[in-house]
Amino acid sequence: MIVAYRDCGLSYREIGSRVGRNQTTVMRICDRWMQEGTTDRHGQSHPPQCTTSREDRQILRIAVTDRAVTSRIVAQHIESVTHHSVSARTIRRRLQQSGLTSRRPLLGLPLTQNHRRLHRQWCDERRM
Numbered sequence: 001m002i003v004a005y006r007d008c009g010l011s012y013r014e015i016g017s018r019v020g021r022n023q024t025t026v027m028r029i030c031d032r033w034m035q036e037g038t039t040d041r042h043g044q045s046h047p048p049q050c051t052t053s054r055e056d057r058q059i060l061r062i063a064v065t066d067r068a069v070t071s072r073i074v075a076q077h078i079e080s081v082t083h084h085s086v087s088a089r090t091i092r093r094r095l096q097q098s099g100l101t102s103r104r105p106l107l108g109l110p111l112t113q114n115h116r117r118l119h120r121q122w123c124d125e126r127r128m
Helices: 002-007 012-019 023-036 053-065 071-082 088-097 113-125
Strands: none
Touching: 002 012, 002 023, 012 023, 053 071, 053 088, 071 088
C-alpha cells in the first residue's frame, strides 16, 4: 500500500499519516522497494541448501551402513555421484540434523608403572 501511495505521488509524511507509520519507516520501505523490488524485511537470510533431500538420504544411508566412514569420504562419494562438491562440514551438519553424531576416540595416554604408583600414592594420601 505504501508503494502504491508513493506511485500516486504522495509525500512520505502524508503516506505515513495515512498508513499509521513513521515517515522514516515509509522512506525505508520505499527505498527497499526501489533497490530490491520487495518490501519483505527478511528476504533470503539463508543461502540455498547445497544438498537435496535425496542426497541427504544417501548421506544417512552411507553413514548408517558403514560406521567407520568419515565425513570426508562421504563428501567424496557424494561429489563423485552428483558432480558437485559438498564439504565435510556440510556432511557433519546433515548427520547431526538427523540425530547422528560422530564417535570421536577418547585421547588417553597410557601410564607407566611409575605413574600408576605415584598416582595411587597421591590418592591414598588424600583419601581421608
